[in-house]
Structure formats: structure tokens, C-alpha cells
Amino acid sequence: xxxxxxxxxxxxxxxxxxxxxxxxxxxxxxxxxxxxxxxxxxxxxxxxxxxxxxxxxxxxxxxxxxxxxxxxxxxxxxxxxxxxxxxxxxxxxxxxxxxxxxxxxxxxxxxxxxxxxxxxxxxxxxxxxxxxxxxxxxxxxxxxxxxxxxxxxxxxxxxxxxxxxxxxxxxxxxxxxxxxxxxxxxxxxxxxxxxxxxxxxxxxxxxxxxxxxxxxxxxxxxxxxxxxxxxxxxxxxxxxxxxxxxxxxxxxxxxxxxxxxxxxxxxxxxxxxxxxxxxxxxxxxxxxxxxxxxxxxxxxxxxxxxxxxxxxxxxxxxxxxxxxxxxxxxxxxxxxxxxxxxxxxxxxxxxxxxxxxxxxxxxxxxxxxxxxxxxxxxxxxxxxxxxxxxxxxxxxxxxxxxxx
Amino acid sequence: xxxxxxxxxxxxxxxxxxxxxxxxxxxxxxxxxxxxxxxxxxxxxxxxxxxxxxxxxxxxxxxxxxxxxxxxxxxxxxxxxxxxxxxxxxxxxxxxxxxxxxxxxxxxxxxxxxxxxxxxxxxxxxxxxxxxxxxxxxxxxxxxxxxxxxxxxxxxxxxxxxxxxxxxxxxxxxxxxxxxxxxxxxxxxxxxxxxxxxxxxxxxxxxxxxxxxxxxxxxxxxxxxxxxxxxxxxxxxxxxxxxxxxxxxxxxxxxxxxxxxxxxxxxxxxxxxxxxxxxxxxxxxxxxxxxxxxxxxxxxxxxxxxxxxxxxxxxxxxxxxxxxxxxxxxxxxxxxxxxxxxxxxxxxxxxxxxxxxxxxxxxxxxxxxxxxxxxxxxxxxxxxxxxxxxxxxxxxxxxxxxxx
Numbered sequence: 174x175x176x177x178x179x180x181x182x183x184x185x186x187x188x189x190x191x192x193x194x195x196x197x198x199x200x201x202x203x204x205x206x207x208x209x210x211x212x213x214x215x216x217x218x219x220x221x222x223x224x225x226x227x228x229x230x231x232x233x234x235x236x237x238x239x240x241x242x243x244x245x246x247x248x249x250x251x252x253x254x255x256x257x258x259x260x261x262x263x264x265x266x267x268x269x270x271x272x273x274x275x276x277x278x279x280x281x282x283x284x285x286x287x288x289x290x291x292x293x294x295x296x297x298x299x300x301x302x303x304x305x306x307x308x309x310x311x312x313x314x315x316x317x318x319x320x321x322x323x324x325x326x327x328x329x330x331x332x333x334x335x336x337x338x339x340x341x342x343x344x345x346x347x348x349x350x351x352x353x354x355x356x357x358x359x360x361x362x363x364x365x366x367x368x369x370x371x372x373x374x375x376x377x378x379x380x381x382x383x384x385x386x387x388x389x390x391x392x393x394x395x396x397x398x399x400x401x402x403x404x405x406x407x408x409x410x411x412x413x414x415x416x417x418x419x420x421x422x423x424x425x426x427x428x429x430x431x432x433x434x435x436x437x438x439x440x441x442x443x444x445x446x447x448x449x450x451x452x453x454x455x456x457x458x459x460x461x462x463x464x465x466x467x468x469x470x471x472x473x474x475x476x477x478x479x480x481x482x483x484x485x486x487x488x489x490x491x492x493x494x495x496x497x498x499x500x501x502x503x504x505x506x507x508x509x510x511x512x513x514x515x516x517x518x519x520x521x522x523x524x525x526x527x528x529x530x531x532x533x534x535x536x537x538x539x540x541x542x543x544x545x546x547x548x549x550x551x552x553x554x555x556x557x558x559x560x561x562x563x564x565x566x567x568x569x570x571x572x573x574x575x576x577x
Numbered sequence: 578x579x580x581x582x583x584x585x586x587x588x589x590x591x592x593x594x595x596x597x598x599x600x601x602x603x604x605x606x607x608x609x610x611x612x613x614x615x616x617x618x619x620x621x622x623x624x625x626x627x628x629x630x631x632x633x634x635x636x637x638x639x640x641x642x643x644x645x646x647x648x649x650x651x652x653x654x655x656x657x658x659x660x661x662x663x664x665x666x667x668x669x670x671x672x673x674x675x676x677x678x679x680x681x682x683x684x685x686x687x688x689x690x691x692x693x694x695x696x697x698x699x700x701x702x703x704x705x706x707x708x709x710x711x712x713x714x715x716x717x718x719x720x721x722x723x724x725x726x727x728x729x730x731x732x733x734x735x736x737x738x739x740x741x742x743x744x745x746x747x748x749x750x751x752x753x754x755x756x757x758x759x760x761x762x763x764x765x766x767x768x769x770x771x772x773x774x775x776x777x778x779x780x781x782x783x784x785x786x787x788x789x790x791x792x793x794x795x796x797x798x799x800x801x802x803x804x805x806x807x808x809x810x811x812x813x814x815x816x817x818x819x820x821x822x823x824x825x826x827x828x829x830x831x832x833x834x835x836x837x838x839x840x841x842x843x844x845x846x847x848x849x850x851x852x853x854x855x856x857x858x859x860x861x862x863x864x865x866x867x868x869x870x871x872x873x874x875x876x877x878x879x880x881x882x883x884x885x886x887x888x889x890x891x892x893x894x895x896x897x898x899x900x901x902x903x904x905x906x907x908x909x910x911x912x913x914x915x916x917x918x919x920x921x922x923x924x925x926x927x928x929x930x931x932x933x934x935x936x937x938x939x940x941x942x943x944x945x946x947x948x949x950x951x952x953x954x955x956x957x958x959x960x961x962x963x964x965x966x967x968x969x970x971x972x973x974x975x976x977x978x979x980x981x
Contacts, residue, residue, distance in 0.1 A: 195862055199719050201902040296716075302863035304716040311715070311893075312700075312708040312884050315603050441869070444848070458599055458880035459706035462870035465845070467863055476862035480716050487896065489715075494891075498605040 176241070176486050178204035181234035183256050184247035185211045185227075187354060188270060188297075190220040191471035192244060192478050204242070204482050208234050212247075235259060242485050243267045244478060246297075250274040261285040261293060266490075268481040270297035270474060273362075276371035280384050283493055292490035294481040299372040300325055300450040302473035303466040304480065306491075309379040313454060314494050321380045322418035323452035324445045325372040327469025328355040328363040329395050329415045334446040336403060337412050343398060355448045355469040365394035366415060366431040373417040373431060380419055381427055382495025385504045391430040391552045397564045398433070401539035402515050411435040412443060413566060426505040430548060433566040435513065506548040515541045515564040524557060526550055543568065580645070580890050582608035585638035587660050588651035589615045589631075591758055592674060592701075594624040595875035596648060596882050608646070608886050612638050616651075639663060646889050647671045648882060650701075654678040665689040665697060670894075672885040674701035674878060677766075680775035684788050687897055696894035698885040703776040704729055704854040706877035707870040708884065710895075713783040717858060718898050725784045726822035727856035728849045729776040731873025732759040732767040733799050733819045738850040740807060741816050747802060759852045759873040769798035770819060770835040777821040777835060784823055785831055786899025789908045795956040797836040801968045805943035806919050810970075815839040816847060817970060830909040834952060837970040839917065845869075910952040919945045919968040928961060930954055947972065 180196075182189060189209070196202055207226060214229045234240055243260045245267055247253050253271035258278075260267045262285065269275060275282065275295050286293050296306045300323070309321070324330050328350045335346035351360060362368050370392040378384050395415050406413045414436045419429040436443045441463040445451035450468025455461050467473035495501075509528060514521065517540065522533070527544035534541050551558075551565070558565060584600075586593060593613070600606055611630060618633045638644055647664045649671055651657050657675035662682075664671045666689065673679060679686065679699050690697050700710045704727070713725070728734050732754045739750035755764060766772050774796040782788050799819050810817045818840045823833040840847045845867040849855035854872025859865050871877035899905075913932060918925065921944065926937070931948035938945050955962075955969070962969060 191862070195721070198861075199721060200904065201720050201899075302866060304712060307716055308708060308712070311888065312711055314887050315883055316605050317599070317603060317880060317883070456880060457602075458595070458876035458883075459871055460877070462706060462868070464866070464868050466866035472862035473864070476721055476860060479719055479721070479862075483718050484715065487898075492891065495605075500604065 176488070178242050178482060178486050179239045180204060180206045180482065181237065181240040181243045182206050182209045183231070183234070183243065183245045185209050185218060186246070186248055187471040188246040188474050188478070190218060191475035192246065193220055193222065195472065195475045195479050196482070199479065202479065202483065203486050207240060208237060210234050231256065235263065241265065242482065244482065245269045245271065246478070247271070250277070254278060257282065257293065258285060261289050261291045264289045264291045266292040266294075266485055268294045268297070268478055268485065270295065270478060272298040272368065272371040272375060276374040276387050279375065279378055286490070292485065294484060294489070294491065295375070296481050297474050297477035299375050300452060301327065301466065301468040301470070302477050303450055303452060303464050303468065304477070305376060305452050305464065306379050308464070309376065310491050310494065313380070313456065316498070317457040317459075318380055318454065319457060320418065320420040320455040321376055321452060322416060322420070322442070322455070324414055324442055324450050325369040325417045325452070325468065326363050326415060327448035327450055327467070328360070329369075330445065330450070331355050331448045331469075333395065333413060333415065337407070338446060353448070354471070361396070364396040366392040369415060369417040369431045373419060373429060377419045377429055378493070379491070379495070381421075382493070382498050382501050383427070383504060385429065389504070391432065391506065391548055391555065393432040393555065393558070393565050395433055397559065397562050399515055399539075399564055401541075402564050402566070405513075405541070406435060409435065411437050414442060414445070416442065416567070421502060422505060422508060424500070425502055427502045428505055428508050428548060430506070433564070435566055435568050506552060508548050509545045510548055510551070511543065511545050511568040511570050512551070513541060513543050513566045513568055515539070516561065518561045521561060521563060525554060580892070582646050582886060582890050583643045584608060584610045584886065585641065585644040585647045586610050586613045587635070587638070587647065587649045589613050589622060590650070590652055591875040592650040592878050592882075594622060595879035596650065597624055597626065599876065599879045599883050600886070603883065606883065606887065607890055611644060612641060614638050635660065639667060645669065646886065648886065649673045649675065650882070651675070654681070658682060661686065661697065662689060665693050665695045668693045668695045670696040670889055671698070672701070672882055672889065673697065673699045674882060676702040676772065676775040676779060680778040680791050683779065683782055690894070696889065698888060698893070698895065699779070700885050701878050701881035703779050704856060705731065705870065705872040705874070706881050707854055707856060707868050707872065708881070709780060709856050709868065710783050712868070713780065714895050714898065717784070717860065720902070721861040721863075722784055722858065723861060724822065724824040724859040725780055725856060726820060726824070726846075726859070728818055728846055728854050729773040729821045729856070729872065730767050730819060731852035731854055731871070732764065733773075734849065734854070735759050735852045735873075737799065737817060737819065741811070742850060757852070758875065765800070768800040770796040773819060773821040773835045777823060777833060781823045781833055782897070783895070783899070785825075786897070786902050786905050787831070787908060789833065793908070795834040795836065795910065795952055795959065797959065797962070797969050799837055801963065801966050802837070803919055803943075803968055805945075806968050806970070809917075809945070810839060813839065815841050818846060818849070820846065820971070825906060826909060826912060828904070829906055831906045832909055832912050832952065834910070837968070839970055839972050910956060912952050913949045914952055914955070915947065915949050915972040915974050916955070917945060917947050917970045917972055919943065920965065922965045925965060925967060929958060
């Protein structure tokens, strides 16, 4: 039943070295790393490895008939795409943690898996050590599921935690996140919401059965946050969190977006602090379930990769069950959201066609407006907003359905 | 790939009716209930069902060649045992929610599954809607796992919540729990910790790979709680929760027990209130993961049964992977715990051989002692303690290892 796993590992940075360490320490893994491919052979690394198994030539892995699993943790989406597609085309299963690459290419990667009969597992790509993908695929594999919502990015959450709970400045907190290794090599990837977006796109495939192109999804990050916004949130007794969500509107439609949100203390995600991730899964019978764990860092990611490696030893693959369901809902962003918009440039309110304005505040230091606006309008205005250093936060309500 | 499921349902009480309702409402389940076996045909039921599919003769289900899955939610361990073993012997897979029966008979049920090639799934038996068993079996299927600890019983937790957060009397809270349908038909099953124990025994098989007879595990419930204990906990800023845990002591040994615990606000389970369950999974690389959801009630249990039914349509079965691991740890209760012991009968301190006493308090209204005691000693003294209306609560520490 159980197959012996011989791994070709691509990438030997923080995550790659953690994978090596974890696999070496696990007695019953039945898997070993037999080859490691790196970009730069001369780079010194903290983890000591037999130099004979290290190579800079991918073919040393692809041509090795002993290797029956490729684990890919390179920090470069283009290289990751080449490795994963080449492996699948050769019928070799792959475990990958490259959310950006997977989110961009998932339809093709699903087709390749089917065509060549090779599996691609990527639970590490979403929420580090929390088994979100596997649970959505296997356990919440029915149409009772209504919503998946959560904090999917550890480094932006770490920064917001430092700011809210420790009164640190945004820049100080960002610096710390990078020093602790929570932030990606390019922090704008975390702060702009892109990292959360890619995870959300992957989650949506396994939650709803529909692939949505990342470019079609409204995504707004935290880098335009101002002290005034933090003060405002504190006065209201809420925290600002970067939240990603996909939710059914009705039987026919679902919506999704990534943006800062005012989170009140009664919500599960309110207590998700520091580099932790937390995901709420809402369904028709079980109400809300909450999963919480470390979402960033080498070891948590490595433990998730280990789970995928072990799953391969039993021949596990994603079936993408929901994609074959009848009457799949369609993606829609024609819903109303209530948002808080902080701006400096005075013409922002005229440029943003609110359906209804609830509050408007103007002082010398700070200007904000709270109103209902279509998600599709926010989507069109995104570049304008970020170019003008505007901060936007969702004030969660039930979605206001425009078809009614 | 996907098999059409025709279900024979045993039991049509709260859970059985919820299973029927949920399955009727799910478009893509690919499963339907074709026969329902009840004990009493004349009993009136809230959910309307075609009378032609209802029977009181189990053979109508066992002899039906169309039925390829038995779902068993009867509220009677002996009947449940007969149904499950008969189904497995005939090679028919079963989904069961009967924790007491499963915890008592798991070794035999595993042997029957292997012998007859039929699967038994029982995720609903532990923590209602939280997929604990499936995740321990599939995702935490490696020896990184160090501990599983949680609130596994919804009704005792509901009662403690009402007492702590709403200042209600214990009896008022118990009455409410029963009216809301959270408590088992015999509430002593919940309050004595037996329900948590049975779940813990099942969890331990999937967490550690070892079956431990329920009778070998120290289990102490909440029914001896006094107002003085509640006051004491409030003064210390902690809550009393009924906690079940299994934890590795070292590579060779693990321990497990169920007892009330003083839970401080920094712990994840502190915020698990009302009928909710919460489980913390601690591991070597991912630190702590927390899963939280509804642990009691017809619909949450039914949604869990639905997940097992769907899993059967893909041929899923538990492999009991960890049971085949080399060097399995052995169960051991020779560890020291720090406990709070509230008593009325004055000779309790002499009867309990504490290794070390940290605090002793005596007043006219209340007497308690805090000290370190071996789990094995608590186990031997259990009947004496409960006969004397003694309340015992764990004050969590790292286990003090007696072999050192």
C-alpha cells in the first residue's frame, strides 16, 4: 500500500532547508531527499547536506529514474512553473508551495494532471500549516459550504498586530517582520494583498469549484494605512485586519475579494494575531468552523509540505470534485459593500460613485467617508485609489444584493 | 470514479432526522436514503418521510442488495454494535456516530474492516462537525504530533459556560442544556466525562496509533463542582473547562486523561464557549493548531455524517496508518500532575498521597488543597473521590516525569 518516496527537491532557501530538516527528523516518513537542485552552488547554507546530492542542473533530478516525487519550493514563479509543468508532463508527481504560480496557472495545471495522470499537491501554498485545501477538498466537499473567510497572510497580519496591540509604527513593524523571516523577499507582495489573493484563488477552486483569474478580483492592501485609520479603528473598538473572502451570494452566484476590514471583537478572526493565519468556514448546518495556526515561516510551511509528501506515499491526489458539480455558481462582483475610505485629495468623494453615503468627516488632519459602493466600482477605481494614497476598509455587512 | 450511494439508515431520532433533511437538501451528494430502520414504527416524528421506506426490521436493510452504505445513528450502544459488526461481516461499509460503542470495540472493528474489506467511518463520533479524526489520520499522519487536547463535550461545556459567563446555577444550566438538545439522553454520560473519554480514546488511535481501553484512563467529570470552586476560579481569573488530552511524554511514552482544568485566558480553549468544541493539535514544527466548531446538536452531527457519506462515494477508508509505525509509544500514567482538590470530608488529604503540597486552605465553607500527585494514584482513588463529592481540577504544567 505504502510507497517508498524518493524526493528531488528544487530550492534550498528557508523553506527548502526546513523541509530537509523535518524529513530527516521524522522516523516514519518513508521518504528521503535524494537530490537537491539549487540556483547557486557556491552559496553557503545553514543546514549541512552531503555535497554529492546537491546540483545546479535540473536534469540531474528529471533524468533520475529513482526519483518519484518532486518537491518544489523555489522563490521564483517562472522557475516554479517550468519545474512543475515539466514534472507533470513526465508523469512525475509534484508538491509545490508556489501560490503565485499556482494561482495564475491552475486550469492548465489541472489539465496537465489529468492528461499525464500525475498529481500536484499544494497545501503548503495556502495558510502554511493549516490544512485548508485538503479539508475543503475532502471534508467540506458538498454544497453546504457558504463562505470561506480569513487572514491568509502572516506578515501583513504580524505588522497590523504590532501596530494595534503594541503601538508600534508601521515601518518599525514591517522591518521586524522582515527580520523574523515572515515577509516575502519582496514585501509589497504581502502588503498589497497579492499573496492573500493568490491563496484565495486557490481556496476558491477547492471551496466552490470555480477558477477565477486573479486579475478579476478586487484586492486592496494595507500599505496606504494612516495613523488616522488606526486611531479611528481603536476608537470604535475594532482592529484592522487584511481579510480575504469568498462567499456565495445565492445558489447562482458567489463573490470574492481581498481588502482591509474593521473586525469587531466578537469575530473569530479578531484574535488571530502576529504571524498566525485563521480561516472561518461557514456552512449551512455547522454554522462556523474556525481553523487557526502558523501561516508563515520555514518550519510550519515545511510541516505542511511533509503532510503532502506523506499523502503521496498513499497515492493521494486532489480530485477537484466540485469542478464537476452541476449548476456551479458564477463569479460576480455586482454586490454592494459598505466601506470606509480615508483620503487626502479632496476630489475622491466625487470620483467614487457611492450608492449611499452614511458618514463624512473632514478635518485638517483627516478626511474619511463611509458609504455603500459596488464592488465592481471599487475594482474599476483601484488604480486611482492607490495612486492617491487612499485607504479602504470593508465594514462587514451581509452583502446587499443588487438584483433584488 | 464516483459511486452512487444508496443508504440504509438505522435510527431516526434528532440526528437521524437531521441526516435525512441534510441529504435531501444537498444537490450534489449523489447519495439518497432508501430505507430507514426504527425501533418504534408508531412514534410520531417531526420530519415527514414516505412511510414505505420505514421499517422496524433490520433485515429489510441488510437483505437489500441495492443498499451499499449503512449509516447508523441509534442511541443504544448494544444495538449499534450489532448493526456495525453485522454490516462489516457482510462487507457493507458503515458510517457511525456511536462513540461509546466505537471506543469500546475499536480493535475488533478494525480487525473486521481488514478481514471483510469493508470500511467503517466515524468522524461524527468525535467533536460533531470538526473534522478531527480525518485530519489526524490524513494530515497529521507523522510523528511530529506531540499532543491533542481539547473540549470534546458540548453539553458539559455549555453548562460551564452558563455558570461562568452568565452566573447561572449549575442545575439551571443543566436543565437548559437538556431542553436545547445538547445533552445526551442520560446527562451523566456528558457530566462524568465519559463522553469526552470515548472521543479521546478514538482520537488517540488516530493521533498516536495506539488503542487504550477506556477503563484504563483517568476520567473525572464536573458533577462534583461546588460554588466555592467557581468562586475560586473566578478570583484567579481562569475558567473551569472539562478537558481531554493525549500527550507524548517522550519518544517512548504518552499519557492521557479527562478532567476539569483551570484554563487561563491566554489559552485557545479559554474562548471555546457554549456548546462549541475546540481542539488544539500541537506538533514539533507547526507549534499549535486550533480547530473550533459546533460539537453538539443534530445538524452539526449530520453535516459530519454527510462528509463521511461523500467520502464513501470516493471509496475513502481509514488506513490506521500510525498503528503500523515502528516504535509506537506506550501508554503510561506514571506522571505527576498538579491538581486542585476541593473536599468536605476532612480525611481526604490523608487518603491522597501527594508528592508535594503547595497550598492548603481550610474555612468553614470550603476546604481545598493544591499539590502534585501521580496520575496513577488519582486513577486508583477515583471512586473514593467521587463517592466523597470531591472536585478535582488539573492545573496545567508540563508533565513532571518520574523516570528522570
